[in-house]
Amino acid sequence: MAKYEMLIGGEWVAPVSGNYIESINPYNQEPWAQIPRAGLEDVEAAVRAAYEAYTSGPWSNMTPTQRGALLRRLGDLIAENVEELAKIETRDNGKLYAEMSAQVRYMPEWFYYFGGLADKLEGMVHPTDKADMFNYSRYEPYGVVAAITAWNSPLLLAAYKLAPALAAGNTVVLKPSEHASCSSLQFARLVEQAGFPPGVINVITGYGSEIGDDLTGHPLVSKISFTGSEATGRRIHEIAGWDFKSTTLELGGKSPNIVFADADLDQAANGVIAGILAASGQTCVAGSRLLVDEAVYDEFLERVLAIAKGAKLGDPMSPETNVGPVATREQYDKVNGYLETALSEGAECILGGPSDGPPEPGQGLFIRPTIFTNVSNDMRIAREEIFGPVLAVIRFRDEEEAIRIANDTRYGLAAGIWSRDIRRCMELPAKLQAGTVWVNTYRVVSYMTPFGGYKASGSGKENGMEAIKQYLQLKSVWLST
Numbered sequence: 001m002a003k004y005e006m007l008i009g010g011e012w013v014a015p016v017s018g019n020y021i022e023s024i025n026p027y028n029q030e031p032w033a034q035i036p037r038a039g040l041e042d043v044e045a046a047v048r049a050a051y052e053a054y055t056s057g058p059w060s061n062m063t064p065t066q067r068g069a070l071l072r073r074l075g076d077l078i079a080e081n082v083e084e085l086a087k088i089e090t091r092d093n094g095k096l097y098a099e100m101s102a103q104v105r106y107m108p109e110w111f112y113y114f115g116g117l118a119d120k121l122e123g124m125v126h127p128t129d130k131a132d133m134f135n136y137s138r139y140e141p142y143g144v145v146a147a148i149t150a151w152n153s154p155l156l157l158a159a160y161k162l163a164p165a166l167a168a169g170n171t172v173v174l175k176p177s178e179h180a181s182c183s184s185l186q187f188a189r190l191v192e193q194a195g196f197p198p199g200v201i202n203v204i205t206g207y208g209s210e211i212g213d214d215l216t217g218h219p220l221v222s223k224i225s226f227t228g229s230e231a232t233g234r235r236i237h238e239i240a241g242w243d244f245k246s247t248t249l250e251l252g253g254k255s256p257n258i259v260f261a262d263a264d265l266d267q268a269a270n271g272v273i274a275g276i277l278a279a280s281g282q283t284c285v286a287g288s289r290l291l292v293d294e295a296v297y298d299e300f301l302e303r304v305l306a307i308a309k310g311a312k313l314g315d316p317m318s319p320e321t322n323v324g325p326v327a328t329r330e331q332y333d334k335v336n337g338y339l340e341t342a343l344s345e346g347a348e349c350i351l352g353g354p355s356d357g358p359p360e361p362g363q364g365l366f367i368r369p370t371i372f373t374n375v376s377n378d379m380r381i382a383r384e385e386i387f388g389p390v391l392a393v394i395r396f397r398d399e400e401e402a403i404r405i406a407n408d409t410r411y412g413l414a415a416g417i418w419s420r421d422i423r424r425c426m427e428l429p430a431k432l433q434a435g436t437v438w439v440n441t442y443r444v445v446s447y448m449t450p451f452g453g454y455k456a457s458g459s460g461k462e463n464g465m466e467a468i469k470q471y472l473q474l475k476s477v478w479l480s481t
């Protein structure tokens with residue numbers, strides 16, 4: 001069984017306690033690797049190493065151009081190791097190898113894009129009303145960034161954070177999820193190979209419930225960038241609030257996919273299914289509420305059902321598979337709990353439904369694609385993030401009602417609109433309370449365009465020019481003669 005070590009201050013280290021966590025493959029529930037179970041001392045060592053690298057190591061004297069070159073080198077190394085990294089991710093979280101390899105293949109772009117931005121962070125000279133005085137502003141890094149990621153796309157989420165944080169000149173302590181840490185530890189080997197000075201990127205692993213507060217509350221951590229659940233986001237926000245630390249929080253969602261009668265229904269049906277079945281519904285932007293115009297309700301549902309019925313469950317490594325297992329036993333039980341709740345609330349299950357019994361040892365943690373109709377927006381399956389292949393279908397009468405239902409949620413991560421009416425496609429994005437709106441497409445992201453939630457889906461932006469500003473503070477300098 002593979003046994004990983006952590007990268008702290010340029011050294012490969014075992015946890016001080018000597019304890020490890022078994023990483024379980026959700027396709028067969030077998031442990032396949034061991035990851036360090038870090039404790040307080042390990043957090044302390046990682047943060048100190050990052051702080052030293054920020055304040056006195058070679059990183060602190062590098063020019064932005066040199067930093068950019070290191071980032072681009074790391075991008076090249078990722079590109080050379082796509083297969084290995086993606087296989088590890090699939091083993092850890094059960095997501096399809098096809099999807100994980102596409103993500104990892106795309107990942108170098110973050111390091112190229114932000115590497116290119118490193119030497120373009122221009123300050124400004126400001127006009128003033130004071131005679132004989134001069135004022136300019138300059139961007140400065142925060143110092144040590146704690147980057148904490150979820151298990152569903154460990155490496156891509158790490159790229160969202162590390163590339164802009166490093167381009168801005170910060171140093172980083174990365175803590176991936178205890179459920180899927182191996183790819184981040186493997187990635188750390190590339191960090192070493194790329195030639196980053198010791199301590200610039202540190203990777204520690206362990207239970208968030210044990211070391212999360214120690215990391216985010218550490219006085220030498222100045223910025224926290226987090227992707228994960230709303231509950232953990234709230235905890236981090238609370239802790240950060242005590243020291244007024246800057247945070248970027250990417251949390252959950254309950255995103256509406258709105259299909260109007262004038263949409264290309266085949267295109268919309270494919271988009272809706274991809275939006276909910278990709279990654280077995282375990283994506284923050286899952287289009288988990290399907291809002292359908294009553295004028296095409298039956299016709300559209302038929303198309304959705306036909307595609308969903310054809311989805312093949314199976315080995316996530318196989319190119320034939322459309323839906324893999326969910327990532328953890330906890331997730332499996334949680335999703336099944338929601339399926340029972342939906343039935344007891346009066347929703348009608350037209351596909352899938354609760355699993356027949358707990359999975360036998362050695363079996364995959366499979367949840368069948370499930371579609372509920374007769375859903376009203378006040379039911380729990382329409383209000384809470386399920387994080388599984390579960391679609392709640394709600395019908396609407398007109399545009400106004402569609403917008404009202406779409407916005408009637410605590411979340412605001414994303415929304416989809418399917419329509420051929422150009423007026424609607426132009427007007428509706430402004431009316432939807434969501435950080436990303438997709439029109440006649442769904443789930444597209446890019447390193448070049450901002451991404452982040454409204455309302456309880458978080459704060460701050462990742463990707464694009466906005467992202468680098470999350471890792472910079474602006475200093476105003478006055479000069480007098």
Ligand code: NAD
Pocket residue numbers: 148149150151152153175176177178206207208209211212213216227228229230231232233235236250251252253283284285385387413453457458
């Ligand atoms: P989680 O909140 O349980 O864990 C996320 C990370 O936080 C893990 O690394 C965990 O170890 C760590 N953690 C736990 N307690 C902590 C604490 N007190 N302090 C600091 N860190 C702590 O979330 P999860 O189950 O891993 O991920 C699923 C959630 O992530 C879903 O809600 C999903 O919507 C969200 N997500 C959001 C985005 C986005 O970009 N908005 C992307 C992917 C996933």
